[in-house]
Amino acid sequence: MSDAQTHIANVLIDRIEIRGYDLVDELIGKHSxxxxxxxxxxxxxxxxxxxxxxxAVLVTLMEHGLTPSALIARLAAHSVPSxxxxxxTAGLVTVGNVFAGTMEDCARLLKLGVASGEPAADYCERLVxxxxxxxAPVPGFGHPHHKPDDPxxxxLLDIARESGLAGxxxxxxxxxSAVVDRIYQKHLTINATGMIGALLLEMGFEPDIMRGLAVISRAGGLLAHVQEEQQTDSVRALRKAARDSIPYVAPEPKKHR
Known part of the structure; x- marks a missing residue:
């Protein structure tokens, strides 16, 4: 017999219980x-x-324009419109260590640094x-579009301070950040996911699940892209741009023996 248990939810004939709370009487309409x-x-x-x-974290991660996740979602919506x-889902599988889901790597650095007990400046000096x-890029720093700073x-830092979470x-x-700028002799912005990693740590979230928070946030933005694609069929323009900008080049003829 299995010893496996779940503490998340239980569904009965006349009641749904979530972590000990009645869904209907204690959660719906009472919690966001x-x-x-x-x-x-x-x-x-x-x-x-x-x-x-x-x-604030969920709102920040929800939308960032025509990123790969949005483009892929639009292509899939065009191909499987119903x-x-x-x-x-197609768009969400691109959330990773390049786009949207990069906070966890920065969070791991911060967690190790704080846990070391070493003076922060000394630890950061050696790390950078x-x-x-x-x-190698320092996780949480730099942005391909937002310069000199990620707006x-x-x-997010203001919200951390206002909320008493700037710990x-x-x-x-x-x-x-100060050590990065000094050693690289130029300013590299703390990007949004770097600050999000720190803020989520302050709330007690572990790095290993932070990317999942990016997924549930970005899902809302992708639904908007799918809806717009249904209305505008904009992927036709994307396909034309791909054909026009990526020409076919015939390979060298093969030599026959």
Whole structure:
């Protein structure tokens, strides 16, 4: 007999229970979607400050224009127009360590740095020099479009401070930022996902599930792209642009023996 258990939910004939709360009488209409995400993951309801901060994270990650996830969702919507979920899923599988889901790598650095007990400046000095010697990007820094600063980052930092969540991880990230600029001898912005990684750590989320928060946030934005694609069929223009900008070049003729 299996010893496996779940503490998340139970469905009965006349009742649905979620982590000990009655869905109908205690949750629906009394708690927001953001609060429920926090509750399901942390097994407690968030404070008002945590709700504000997590909501800011979800709003930040929801939409960023015609990124690969949006383009792929539109292509799928064009190819399988009757299956909204297929298009959304296609876009969501691109959330990873290049787009949208990069906060977890930065969060791991911050968590290790804080746990080391070493002075932040010394730890960051050694860390950044190692990344530079390896010519590897420091997770959470730099952005291909937003220069000199990612405009989302200062707002997230303000929310962290307003919510009383600018604790040891946020402070470590700011120390790391100063060291990055000094060693690289130029300003590299803390990008939005870097700040999000620090903020989620302050709320007690583990790095390994942070990408999942990016997925549930980006799903909302992708649904909007799928809806717009249904209305405008804009993928036709994307396909034409691909044909026009990527010419076919015939290979060299093969030599026959």
């Amino acid at each position: 979607y953001t609060e429920m995400v926090f509750f399901l993951l942390r097994d407690r309801f968030p404070t008002p400050a945590e709700t504000k901060a997590l909501d 299956e909204v979920q297929v298009a959304m 020099r190692d990344y530079r010697e390896r010519r 989302r980052t200062p707002r 040891r991880y946020v402070e470590f990230l700011l120390t790391l």
